[in-house]
Amino acid sequence: MLVNYLKIAWRTLRKQQGFTFINIVGLAVGLACCMLIMLYVLDELSYDRYNTKADRIYRIQADIKFGGNDMHFAVSPDPIGPTLKKDYPQVEQFVRLHQRGTWSVKRVGEPTNLREDNITFADSTLFDVFTLPLVSGDPRRALAEPNTVVISESAAKRHFGSQNPMGKPMLFDNNKTFKVSGVMRDMPQNSHFRSDFFLSMLNDNYPWGQWLSNNHHTYVLLKPGTDPAVFSKNFDAVIEKYVGPQALQLVGTSMEQFRKAGNQIAFWMIPLTDIHLHSKQQVELAPNGDIQYVYIFSAVALFILLIACINFMNLATARSANRAKEVGVRKVMGSERKQLIGQFMTESILTTVLAMLLAVCLVSVALPGFNTISGKTMSMAQLVSPYYLPLLIALPILVGLLAGSYPAFFLSSFQPITVLKGKINVSFRSVGLRSGLVVFQFMMSVVLIVGTIIVYRQITYIQTKNVGFNRDQVMTVNGVYALGKQAETFKQEVLRLPGVISGSVSGYLPTPSNRGDTSFFPEEQTDLNKGISMQYWGVDYDYVKTLGMQVVQGRDFSREFGSDSSGILVNEAAVKILGFKNWNAGSPIGKRIWRPDDPQLKTKKVYTIIGVIKNFHFESLRRNIGALSLVLDANSGAASFRISRANVPVLMKEIGAKWKQIAPGQPFSYQFMDDSFDEMYRAEQRIGTIALTFAALAILIACLGLFGLAAFMAEQRTKEIGVRKVLGASVGSIIGLLSKDFLKLVLIAILIASPLAWYAMNQWLKDFAYKIDIEWWMFALAGLLAVGIALLTVSFQSIKAALMNPVKSLRSE
Structure with missing residues (x-):
């Protein structure tokens, strides 16, 4: 029996090559997306589980x-x-x-x-x-x-x-x-x-x-x-x-x-x-993932797979009129309904198995690129591991049963007498379930489009926001501590090069790094109500100028003032936290603060505030700007140079040559500060790229379903279209008639998707202290894209039906 089912299923698939191709490609793309996301999610969930304890x-x-x-x-x-x-x-x-x-x-x-x-x-x-x-x-x-x-x-x-x-x-x-x-x-x-x-x-x-x-x-x-x-x-x-x-x-x-x-x-x-x-703690050993993205991508994988299954259902039932007489003849010849269900389920599973084979090929091609986007090192070998292989075998069977269940029960329910008399009615308007499935497909597509727009807007906002310092055209040479006392010599030698505007040597930069806070107290007070915990950075005289920071009160460090060795610059956030309520109010300039100089408080280090710098972002925009201080200190972790835009590659070689002259045998490594700043948001950039990719694929799969439905609708309304054309209807009016039903479904999907997308993206933006506003035009743009894509998809079948010779269509009836 099974062999017979397979033979008939294979003949049927070969007979309907166009629909078979659409079915297999749609399912293959959906399964490939599901497998890629499954690899990503399982990799994220596997962290640290290699430890036996x-x-x-x-x-x-x-x-x-x-x-x-x-x-x-x-x-x-x-x-x-x-x-x-x-x-x-x-x-x-x-x-x-x-x-x-x-x-x-x-x-x-x-x-x-x-x-x-x-x-x-x-x-x-x-x-x-x-x-x-x-x-x-x-x-x-x-x-x-x-x-x-x-x-x-x-x-x-x-x-x-x-x-x-x-x-x-x-x-x-x-x-x-x-x-x-x-x-x-x-x-x-x-x-x-x-x-x-x-x-x-x-x-x-x-x-x-x-x-x-x-x-x-x-x-x-x-x-x-x-x-x-x-x-x-x-x-x-x-x-x-x-x-x-x-x-x-x-x-x-x-x-x-x-x-x-x-x-x-x-x-x-x-x-x-x-x-x-x-964990979203500060001072992690390495950047962490986020369970939120695991949930999001798991949902995306499920929805894309459902969209692909919905396509299969719609395309199968779209051909129901052609299969109706087959069902009637089989029933008259003695076939039971369960046998017909078995036949149609076999066709479904065979289609899914073929789609799975194609999906594995797609995954092998796409995996290197997906690894680049996601920052992973996943391989095809993982798909045949004991963890993945059972799921890989079960997936096509489950998908085949899910996708084929509705068509199998739907087609096998036809009454033979009604079918053979040609009175079966499977009109487009009467099939509410199919319309609901189309709404679901485009609802998820719109959610993905809105999500992609908002993620990219937030990333653009981060990259273009005024962060309080000028990171453009600032290169940082790493490991300057290796130069020892010659760090200042290296700085001066580089400053002599044409195209170098200014330079600074410091171990602290407003880019990703592990830093700690230090407790400060105003004047001689030890009352914790007046204490402040703030960043404590050792810098040199040229730090503020090189990084383009702004002194809003007082002055910058200067070599003309020998007392600046005990001077301190604080940012506006520190001034606000200190408040000066018990400092006779007024300006913070000239006020004194101290910090413990050892754990037992045997000595204190007292500083005089000489300037206030405008707040700048020294951490991720997920956090509010905290209190920060700058003091003169010989910390030579890195050298930063502001350079001109002209002949940057030549200048890099010249700086490298200076390094080798002063420190032969020491590795020369540099990067630009804007690249270091962008590293803080590498995860969001990857998420945005992945979201855009899967949104495009979800839309592609949904469009395959629309294409099939458009063909089904045109087939069911052939006689109506012929009559309308004989009575004088224009091609444009017929195209509009055939397209409006789909536009209604897409508009309903947009109305349902908009609040869902708003809620989901509002939750995502809560992780950022500085973020964009979710605006109406984002939903309007997503809706226009969905409507445009739907119109393009159905236009081919609509135009084909509208241009059909009415004599031929009426004679066929």
Whole structure:
């Protein structure tokens, strides 16, 4: 029976080649989109699950409200891990990570450094908590001694080639020697942090024991059976026992007074497997994903697949008049309804299997481009993995059953006597379900169009918004600290080059980087009501001028004033938070503020405000501008130069030549500040591109369905069109007659889609402190696009029907 079903199904598909082609292509595109999104979603959900103890690993996070700032950190105080291990038996182990950014690295004896990113200090317990297999070395001893480093296989290949790196010395930052004590496998891509170099935490030059500073990513491994919610209640006791005494020592106030002043400190745990998609804390080890996008793309995949299935239903029922006599004859010859249903379902599944084969080919072609857009490294091999293969096999069967169910039951329900007498009525107007499906298709298409417009408008707004400094034509040379005392010499040499307007050397730039806040107090006060937590950046005399910042009160740093070594510039946000209520009001210029110069408050550093700079965005536009200060400090992390637009490639070579003269063997690396700024919104740019791609594909699939319905409508109204033409109807009036039914459906879809799109995009924009307004024209544009696309789709069949010879159409009846 099954073989017979397959033979008949194959003959039917070959007989109706045009509709078979549309069906297979529509389903193939829908299935390909579904598979691509499925790969993306499952990859996002897989983060950190390679760790065998992932279900028991948690990261401690800190939420702090103090000095006008509401801060949410992925880092916590350095003593919290050891303290929890010591005080609470539920903690099996802990590990701290302290990321130190980019360093110059080389083998001892090699002339040339390589620029390596994400150098990370880690406790020796790293391998007790995370699953990071070593191919060489003892995981229990690898980081237990000072001056040791564990490197990845990729790093070993870069620096040692085919040689065995074990026990070999490596030079970091040109002055720190570490012995290779282990080689680990490369960390998986689906990890919320990645590093090629783990240095012993014993070498981290850090003032340990600071409960009021948050600089370490701390992970705890709970013992089996421990309830994390119950264990989290211990953090209040930890704060009272350890944080409170240091706060009392520092500012002379208890935790109770601290809270009464409107401040707050709280620690909490997030599961390791939730970090990538659910954590929106500051100072993450790497950019995270967003569960919101997983939900959005999962819904898009489902809707595109439904649109493709709806097309199949519509196209199958559009040919129902041609299949009606076949059904009647089969029933007269003794076929039962269940046999007819089996026949039509077999045709549906066969069509879907053919579509799946084409879809796999489409995925193989599209995957490299999709990886580029999404920033992933997915491969076709994943489709045949134990996780994907069952779904891949089940998908065409499920889709075939879903898409073929309505046509199968619809066609098999025809009464043989009625059909053979030619009295069957399957007119377009009577099929409300089909109209509803078309409305659903275009509703989702309009939602995707509106979403794409708003995402691109928000990205454009971000890229063109006045951020308070001029990032255009500013190039940044990285790793200037490697020059040591010659950093200023390099700056002066570059300034002599034609086309270089100004330059500055500083470790702090308004681009993505890990930074911390420092507590400041006005004059000699220690009252927490008057304190402020703000960014503390060390810069040079030319920083403000080079970056095009604006001093709105007072003045900039000047070499003419020797007292500027104790001067400070603050932004408008800091002035607003300080308020000057108890500073005799008036201008902030000349007022004095101080910060603790050590954790025990043995010394203070007092500054005099000499200027106020206009607010500028130094973080993502998702956050409001916080308090910030600039002080003169010899911090040589990077050199920034404002350059002219003429002969930029030549100028880059000249700057590179100056670098090589001063620092032979040191890697020369640079980037433009506007590119660094755009990196903060790379995720939104990718989302916008993906949304645009899938919106276009959803519209394409929906248009295939409209094409089929237009053919069905024209076929059902052949006699009516002939009569109208004989009575004098023009071609234009007939085209309008045939098109208006579809336009009604599209307009209904627009009315339903508009509030849905507004709600969804309004929720998305809530993540941005600075955002566009959702305006009416966005919905009007999406509606016009949908109407235009629908008209173009149905016009071919409408014109064809309108131009048909009425004599021929009436004779055929």
